[in-house]
Amino acid sequence: MNINIESYYDKVTKDIAFNAIQCYSCLENGICKEQDCPTCETYQLLNSCYNELSAADKIKTQNEIVRHSFFIKPKKWSKDDKIKYLSILLIFPLTPIVFGLVYLMCIIIEWLCWV
Secondary structure (H helix, E strand, O other), X not given: OOOOOXXXXXXXXXXXXXXXXXXXXHHHOOOOOHHHHHHOHHHHHHHHHXXXXXXXXXXXXHHHHHHHHHHOOXXXXXXXXXXXXXXXXXXXXXXXXXXXXXXXHHHHHHHHHHO
């Protein structure tokens, strides 16, 4: 049986890591600009809380950030990137249809030549 007891500092490190990931996500998605960080209240609170932690808790916070950073959404795609991706996806299902139509046109042309 595995019993985990989460201490106050465990919760604090998780909260700091979660808020750091939120800030990073806002930067990546263009909600915030990096120039705004020094004046941002959330950023200042995160820094002051992080600086109050012990070295072990700082490591634990960094590990939480790394563990949960896989869930950060990627940057938004530009319109051109979306068009390229969709066009590549559409090539595969449309290829048999195009070949089928070309083959059907050849049969019709051949039939009209015989008539």
